[in-house]
Amino acid sequence: MELKKVLIIDKIDDLGIELLKKEPNFQIDIKIGIAREELLNVIGDYDGLIIRSDAKIDAKLMEKATKLKIVGRAGNGVDNIDIPEATKRGIIAANTPDSNSISACELTIGLLLSTSRNIPQSDKFLKDGNWDRDSFMGNELYNKTLGIIGLGRIGALVATRMNAFGMKVIAYDPYIANERFERYNVEKKNTLEELLKESDYITIHTPRTEETIGIIGEKEVDLMKNGVRIINCARGKLMEEDALCKGLASGKIASVGLDVHEKEPRYSAELYKFPNVVVTPHIGATTVEAQQNVGITIAQQVIKGIKGEIVPNAVNLPTIHRDELKEIKPYIDLMEQLGKIYYQINKEAVKFVEITYWGEIACQDTEMVTIAFTKGLLEPVISDRVNYINARLKAKESGIGITTKNIYEHYNNYSNLITIKITDNKCGIFTLSGTLSTKGEGKIVEVLGYEVDVKPTDYMLFLQNKDVPGVIGQVGTFIGNENINVATMQVGRKLKGDKALMILNIDDRIDKKALDKFVSIDNIIWAKVIEL
Numbered sequence: 001m002e003l004k005k006v007l008i009i010d011k012i013d014d015l016g017i018e019l020l021k022k023e024p025n026f027q028i029d030i031k032i033g034i035a036r037e038e039l040l041n042v043i044g045d046y047d048g049l050i051i052r053s054d055a056k057i058d059a060k061l062m063e064k065a066t067k068l069k070i071v072g073r074a075g076n077g078v079d080n081i082d083i084p085e086a087t088k089r090g091i092i093a094a095n096t097p098d099s100n101s102i103s104a105c106e107l108t109i110g111l112l113l114s115t116s117r118n119i120p121q122s123d124k125f126l127k128d129g130n131w132d133r134d135s136f137m138g139n140e141l142y143n144k145t146l147g148i149i150g151l152g153r154i155g156a157l158v159a160t161r162m163n164a165f166g167m168k169v170i171a172y173d174p175y176i177a178n179e180r181f182e183r184y185n186v187e188k189k190n191t192l193e194e195l196l197k198e199s200d201y202i203t204i205h206t207p208r209t210e211e212t213i214g215i216i217g218e219k220e221v222d223l224m225k226n227g228v229r230i231i232n233c234a235r236g237k238l239m240e241e242d243a244l245c246k247g248l249a250s251g252k253i254a255s256v257g258l259d260v261h262e263k264e265p266r267y268s269a270e271l272y273k274f275p276n277v278v279v280t281p282h283i284g285a286t287t288v289e290a291q292q293n294v295g296i297t298i299a300q301q302v303i304k305g306i307k308g309e310i311v312p313n314a315v316n317l318p319t320i321h322r323d324e325l326k327e328i329k330p331y332i333d334l335m336e337q338l339g340k341i342y343y344q345i346n347k348e349a350v351k352f353v354e355i356t357y358w359g360e361i362a363c364q365d366t367e368m369v370t371i372a373f374t375k376g377l378l379e380p381v382i383s384d385r386v387n388y389i390n391a392r393l394k395a396k397e398s399g400i401g402i403t404t405k406n407i408y409e410h411y412n413n414y415s416n417l418i419t420i421k422i423t424d425n426k427c428g429i430f431t432l433s434g435t436l437s438t439k440g441e442g443k444i445v446e447v448l449g450y451e452v453d454v455k456p457t458d459y460m461l462f463l464q465n466k467d468v469p470g471v472i473g474q475v476g477t478f479i480g481n482e483n484i485n486v487a488t489m490q491v492g493r494k495l496k497g498d499k500a501l502m503i504l505n506i507d508d509r510i511d512k513k514a515l516d517k518f519v520s521i522d523n524i525i526w527a528k529v530i531e532l
Contacts (some may be wrong), residue, residue, distance in 0.1 A: 002025070003027055077235065095298075155173070156180070172190075203218075215238055255277065349398075441455075467493050
C-alpha cells in the first residue's frame with residue numbers, strides 16, 4: 001500500500017501526533033517553523049498538511065502540492081488559506097471549530113464578569129497596597145439584555161449560559177434558521193440596528209469576512225445605549241478600535257473586553273490606555289482541554305481527508321455536525337453509488353439533474369447528500385481529481401445543472417425516498433430512486449421506471465431483456481460459463497410481454513469480450529457491468 005505522508009509545520013498537542021502515528025502506512029514529518037521556500041520545495045511529497053495561522057497556503061503553494069488532499073488548520077480561522085483555490089483543486093481545507101468553543105465561550109463570560117465588576121482593576125488596586133470599595137462600583141448581569149452578534153457554535157454556548165444568569169438574550173444572525181433561535185431561548189433581531197439599540201451588553205461571535213470587518217464602527221456605537229459594555233473574543237478587526245476609543249472617551253461605552261486585536265502580536269495601543277478596558281493576548285483557546293481537543297480533532301480530520309472519507313469540519317463543504325453526519329451518512333453512501341450508475345449505462349452527456357427528497361430525509365440538510373451524488377456521477381468520466389470538495393464546481397464546468405426539492409410528505413409507502421431524474425443532451429430521461437432499509441442500508445428501488453429492490457454491491461450486472469420465457473435460464477448459463485457467482489437477482493417489468501430489467505449482484509467483474517458475446521444472444525437487448 002502506498003505510503004501517505006503528513007507534514008506538521010506548527011505545534012499541535014502530542015495526543016494528535018500520536019493519533020496520526022498510529023495510522024498504518026502514514027509517515028509523519030514535523031518541521032515546526034519551516035521557511036516558506038523550503039515548504040514550497042517539499043510540499044509536493046505530502047498528502048496532508050497541518051498548520052496554524054502563520055503559514056500562507058496560496059495558489060503558488062497549491063500548484064506545487066500535487067499530492068495534497070487536505071490542509072488541516074489547528075484552530076478556528078482559515079484566513080491564511082485560499083479557499084476558492086483549494087476548492088478548485090479538490091483540496092480539503094478543514095479547521096477545528098468545535099474544539100475550543102467551550103474555552104472561547106468561557107473567556108467571553110469571564111470578560112463579561114470582569115468588565116462588569118472591575119475585577120482586574122480592583123485586583124491591581126489592592127495588590128498596590130490600597131483599599132477602597134466605592135471606587136469599583138459595577139453592574140449585575142441579572143435582568144440585563146445581552147446582544148449576541150452571530151449565533152453559531154460559540155454564540156449559542158454563550159446564550160445557554162447567560163440565560164442561566166437571568167439575562168434576556170437577543171441575537172442577530174441573518175444566516176441562522178429561526179429554529180436555532182428558539183432552541184437556545186434567544187429572541188431574534190432582524191437587523192443589527194435593533195440589537196444595538198436594545199442591548200446592555202454586546203458580544204460578537206462571527207468569522208472575519210469582508211462583510212463582518214468593521215461591523216462595529218462609529219455609526220454603530222452611536223446607536224447603542226449609554227453605558228453599554230462590549231466584548232470581542234472572536235476575531236480582530238470586527239470592531240473599529242478608533243470607534244471604541246471615542247465611545248469610551250465620551251462615556252457612551254462603559255467598558256470593553258477584548259481577547260483579539262487589530263494587530264497581533266501587539267504590545268501597546270490607544271485603546272489599552274483606558275482603565276475600563278480589559279484585554280487578554282488572544283488566549284481564547286489557551287486551555288489544556290482546548291489544545292488537546294484541537295490536536296486530536298485536526299489529526300482525525302487529516303486522517304479522514306487522506307483516506308477519502310467525509311471531513312465534518314471541511315470549510316469548503318457544507319457544515320455537518322457529528323450528530324447530523326451520523327444521521328445522513330447512509331444516504332451519502334447510497335447517493336454516491338447511485339451517481340456512479342448513470343454513465344456506466346448511458347453514455348449521453350448529462351444536461352440536467354433533478355433530485356427530490358421525500359419524507360423524513362427531506363427534513364435534513366441534504367446539501368451534502370446532493371454533493372455525494374454529483375461526485376459519484378462525475379467520477380467515471382472526469383480524469384481530473386473529483387471529490388466532495390470540487391464536485392459541484394466540476395459539474396458546473398461540465399454544463400450540468402442540478403436542482404433539488406425537499407417534500408416532507410411520504411412517497412407511496414416510503415417514509416424516506418430519494419428520486420433522481422437525469423436529462424441528457426438529447427432530451428432522453430434516465431431515472432433512479434433509492435431509500436434505506438429497516439437496517440439502515442441503502443437500497444435501489446427504481447431504475448428507468450422499473451421497480452426493484454436491490455442492495456448496491458461492488459459488482460452488479462444490469463441488463464434489459466424481452467419479457468419472454470427462458471431468458472433467466474440464458475443468463476444463468478452465461479454466468480455459470482464465466483464462473484461468476486451470483487449473490488442475488490432481481491427482475492422488474494412494466495407490462496407483461498414487453499421489456500424487463502434484470503439486476504444481479506455478482507462477486508467478480510465480467511470480461512468485456514464475454515459481455516459482448518452475451519449481448520448478442522437473442523432476447524437480450526443490452527447488458528452492462530456496473531462497478532461501485
